[in-house]
Amino acid sequence: MIPPSWEFHFRAPPADLARLRSIREADWAARRALHIGECGGVPVHWSVDSDATVSALVGADDETWHIAFLMPVDTIDQLAAEAVDLLPPQGTAVP
Structure with a gap:
């Protein structure tokens, strides 16, 4: 069985995307997030949970x-x- 999947389209300059290298510092438990890119003109915020799951909000x-x-x-x-x-x-x- 193939799991369901989604496509996530967002826009960000490569220099901003490169900032995702520090995603592990954007710990959601500490209420930290990286603010990188936009989706349909709406900001995208990135954070990581303790189980190494990244959330794009x-x-x-x-x-x-x-x-x-x-x-x-x-x-x-x-x-x-x-x-x-x-x-x-x-x-x-x-x-």
């Missing part, structure tokens, strides 16, 4: 969100690594 803030997407922290590690690969080398002027 779409809403005005990380307390009053409209929808949440849960994913393994390994998925976010891969996303952040790919975003870093898209960044220009340090010291390179970006037009």
